[in-house]
Amino acid sequence: MRKWGDVAHWRFPVEKLGRDEFGTWLGARPPTPYTGPRGEGEWTHDFVLCVPQDRWWIATFNAFTTDLGAQIYVDMTTVPVWRSETHLQAVDLDLDVIKQWDGTVMIDDEDEFAEHQVRFGYPPDVIAAARESCSSVFDSVVAGAEPFGEVGASWLTR
Secondary structure, three states: OEEOOOEEOOEOOOEEEEEEOOEEEEEEOOOEEEEEOOEEEEEOOOEEEEEOOOOOEEEEEEOOEOOEOEEEEEEEEOOOEEEEOOEEEOEEEEEEEEEEOOOOEEEEOHHHHHHHHHHHOOOHHHHHHHHHHHHHHHHHHHHOOOOOOHHHHHHHHO
16 A cells, blocks of 8 residues: 555555455455554454455455454555556555444544645545545445445455
8 A cells, every 4th residue: 555646655465365246355364564654563363355446445354353443444545456466556545434343434534635635736536536435435334235244254254
């Protein structure tokens, strides 16, 4: 994951689990080393990613852990691109849809999205695509529409 201007954001290893009508599914088992905006660390829970084709988001489905409140975490991104068979890349566009373990669904980082539009000069078509994607994903997560219903959880159990 990058930030606008080709700035490193998140980097971590995953394995390809398979594909379905929702996209490519990637998984990680703990400990999963990462490099992120606050440095290096390890995730200590299982998670899977859904990488759709031609959509402006990447979804993470987390196994339950007491130190992480997000059951589903969807990053609004540029359309993900496979740079090679083993390298996926997308630009994080700040907006996130989060479903917490108590069922609460929220949109996060709207202030960061507004600030970065000005600071980094997001093009109007990118702004519109991120907003549309966020709205659509929020509605889908609230409704439990797939892959945000049972599909993500089924990939996680694999």
